[in-house]
Amino acid sequence: MTMPDSVSGVAGKPRDVNYDLLRVVAMCLVIGVHVINNYMPVKMTLAGSAEVTRSVLFALFMVCNPLFIMVSGRFNLTFDAAQGAGRPRPNGLAPYVRYYYKRFISLIVPYLLYAGGMGFVAYLVIDHRSVGGAVSGTLFDLFSGYDDSVYWFVFMLAGFVLATPFLAAMMRTIGRSGAWLLVGLAAAVAAAEHICDLVGYPLTFLQSFPWRGLLIYYLLGFVLEYYPPSARIRRGVYALAPFALAWTVATPYLFAGQQMQVGRTVTVAFAMVVMATFLFFRYDVHITSARVRKAIIWLAGYSYTIYLVHSPLSKVLIGPRIPVPTDGWSYAGISVLMFGATLLAALLFAVIADTVVLKPVQRLLRKVRL
Numbered sequence: 001m002t003m004p005d006s007v008s009g010v011a012g013k014p015r016d017v018n019y020d021l022l023r024v025v026a027m028c029l030v031i032g033v034h035v036i037n038n039y040m041p042v043k044m045t046l047a048g049s050a051e052v053t054r055s056v057l058f059a060l061f062m063v064c065n066p067l068f069i070m071v072s073g074r075f076n077l078t079f080d081a082a083q084g085a086g087r088p089r090p091n092g093l094a095p096y097v098r099y100y101y102k103r104f105i106s107l108i109v110p111y112l113l114y115a116g117g118m119g120f121v122a123y124l125v126i127d128h129r130s131v132g133g134a135v136s137g138t139l140f141d142l143f144s145g146y147d148d149s150v151y152w153f154v155f156m157l158a159g160f161v162l163a164t165p166f167l168a169a170m171m172r173t174i175g176r177s178g179a180w181l182l183v184g185l186a187a188a189v190a191a192a193e194h195i196c197d198l199v200g201y202p203l204t205f206l207q208s209f210p211w212r213g214l215l216i217y218y219l220l221g222f223v224l225e226y227y228p229p230s231a232r233i234r235r236g237v238y239a240l241a242p243f244a245l246a247w248t249v250a251t252p253y254l255f256a257g258q259q260m261q262v263g264r265t266v267t268v269a270f271a272m273v274v275m276a277t278f279l280f281f282r283y284d285v286h287i288t289s290a291r292v293r294k295a296i297i298w299l300a301g302y303s304y305t306i307y308l309v310h311s312p313l314s315k316v317l318i319g320p321r322i323p324v325p326t327d328g329w330s331y332a333g334i335s336v337l338m339f340g341a342t343l344l345a346a347l348l349f350a351v352i353a354d355t356v357v358l359k360p361v362q363r364l365l366r367k368v369r370l
Helices: 017-042 048-061 064-076 094-125 131-143 152-198 204-208 215-226 231-254 268-283 290-300 303-321 328-366
Strands: none
Touching (some): 017 064, 017 268, 017 290, 017 303, 048 231, 048 268, 094 152, 094 328, 152 204, 152 215, 152 268, 215 268
16 A cells, blocks of 8 residues: 555654554455455355345455555645645656655555566466466556456556645645535435436436546545544444445345445445444544554554455465355355465565565665655
8 A cells, every 4th residue: 555654644743553453454354355255156156144144244345445545545645746845836847756756666566576476476387378478467467457357456546646646736725625525526426326327327427527436535535534524423424334334235136237336336325334434443443552553553564465465375375275165154164264364374475575575675766866
């Protein structure tokens, strides 16, 4: 996830561990998504109450990507080209070049090393391709396989990062009222689009609205930090979230041919679940233990690497070695086992690979002066 090494935001201010906690929560949720929805159903199809339970868990786990996006938006959208320069306007392109270069190091370099490296090895060892074929397949997966790639999140976040310097200036200019108005307009457009789609009259012209899709989560992370809702409003969001989750899960059952919209299509109901999760872990979880804080900060430092490597590890190394479930209860137990094994394997890989490969490469790249 793209963010400064310190999440304090102000020099000398204690680190805000709640954002590290959000990164850890999102990291665990994304592993849960791939355990119960991507690899386990290959071995067993659920039905009845077991399938409903799986659908509820899947919807909850899919909060992962919006959470990552919101945390990234909260920190990236603080960009100010004139910051520290003593000038009201930026002087040339240097601030932008430095910003993009830093984000290249933190977002793209790990992606190229881990996703590219593991993909290349998989093509060579598992698919038995030639070196040229492995290179071709890896390049396609890295840069062209958006629709069917588990790394679509990286592609989308990279696009948001490219637009960040200009979005940041916009958010500073419009202030609190403008920011919440923008969020409200985006919610209204999403609601109108979803309702009309459910009744069979899609409003395709709404697709031209620029503030739609997952970009709104990127902006919302900034808004909820700098223009936060009151405690009373937060409690209202928490009260509505279970009903929003129930509606999200029930949609495919109530409307034939409709899918549960928890992916790249934003709905107000699921956004309510996402916002409740973000607000709860940001403002209403208070960690006082120094040891717990250190553990969370340490684990959060590996969250992006774990995001990048957990899927191939789970699919190739762990999934084929777990027993085949026979009913809903065994499915649940094996899912928990697979989750734990995937988390431990990905964490072990991250600790070793980051220490030996990623961090030395990043330190070397950061020595470049721009």
